Amino acid sequence: MLTGMRDTPILLAAKMGVTEVVEKILEVFPVAIQDMNDEQKNIVLLAVENRQPQVYQLLLKRKLLQETAFKKVDHKGNGALHLAATLGQNQPKLIPSAALRKNRPWHIPGAALQLHWEIKWYKFIKDSMPRHFFPHHNNDGQTPKEIFTETHEDLVIKGGAWLTNTSQSCSVVAALIATVAFATAATVPGGVQEENGRPTLVGELAFKVYAISSLIALCLSITSIVMFLAILTSRYQEKDFARDLPIKMIRGLTSLFLSIISMLVSFCAGHFFVLEDKIKYAAYPAYIITCLPVTFLALAQFSLYIDLLRSIFTRVPQRTHKIVSF
CATH class of the missing domain: 1.25.40.20 (Ankyrin repeat-containing domain)
Structure with missing residues (x-):
């Protein structure tokens, strides 16, 4: 020895x-x-x-x-x-x-x-x-x-500050999406039939996509707001960082991301009725370009999303083996 x-x-x-x-x-x-x-x-x-x-x-x-x-x-x-x-x-x-x-x-x-x-x-x-x-x-x-x-007292403070700032920023975006989604869900493209009050375009596939995506966007954006508010009202104690806060964050980000996608799908489906039959197919590239911001957002936040998932589902933490250079 x-x-x-x-x-x-x-x-x-x-x-x-x-x-x-x-x-x-x-x-x-x-x-x-x-x-x-x-x-x-x-x-x-x-x-x-x-x-x-x-x-x-x-x-x-x-x-x-x-x-x-x-x-x-x-x-x-x-x-x-x-x-x-x-x-x-x-x-x-x-x-x-x-x-x-x-x-x-x-x-x-x-x-x-x-x-x-x-x-x-x-x-x-x-x-x-x-x-x-x-x-x-x-x-x-x-x-x-x-x-x-x-x-770990200072790490708790810094972790709580990061969660607070992230939740506040995401809550603003989620509230805007909820406002737009509510207005979209309450609007009926093409109006309604006078005799029975049913939507005029109820049989159209694009109308069904519009109605469903608007409702999904509204529900998911509200869910995202609730998750971020739950984080903002948390006590930020040590035990909260063990599982409760990371799970709320991943749920909030997931709901926010899906609500943005649903809102864009709703917009594209509703806009489809505005175009004439001759140029409808020419609008598909424009719809794809419209979805590019969501792609950029997904790429920008992908690493954070993966880190959250890995931190939640990894039983034993993994040591850093990368060499950091400056």
Whole structure:
């Protein structure tokens, strides 16, 4: 067992997330599992502190090592759960935008999603072992939960600010779409028949498309407004970032995007009646051009949408392996 050293090969591999090296060293030199650096951190503590889920999951599979490795504490009495709760050097407590881009450990942008994965990482470590494997208090008398609340306070504020700004902007767009959709749904192209009050163009396919798309646009835009208002009225506590707020955001963005599409379909279907039969088919390219703004919006927000989906449905956060250049 090597102690008092800054880094042995296995400790360096665990810190950097090189699972192949860790696995190979443990196969050849099983005793390397006992190596510790000058802060008395072993391979488990370094993997947890540096947010290396692949290394930690590899160690979980080696059940014979759990008794000796997972119960270790560092020179401050911090166990693995304490380090999972700590927003350390890899994640500065005060996170300006440049520092967040450079130092974020998770492959996910934005303070809100970073906090979401921080909560997932903490819960993953907590649920990976029986409760008695981790010490409840460190040398300062702090529990992991107290450390998490203290070190993530600024990230909660930044995440809440991002959600608030995004929700306010999207709410304005959703309200405009709802207004237009309501006016469109209440308007009957071609008028109604005097004898029975039925729409004159009720048998036309374009009229059916117009009526259905107008109703869908109205319903989806109202749904989007409700989702964003729910985010704006949230208390922005730590537990809200675990699942509630990301799900509301993805529902709001999905409803907003679909309502925009429905509104454009309604416009194209209603405008179809205005054209004469000779030029109706020539209008199709114009309708396609009209839909281009929605395509640009989808491309611009696609990465955010994918990040939201990945953050919600990924059980274990994934470490960033990309090299950031400036």
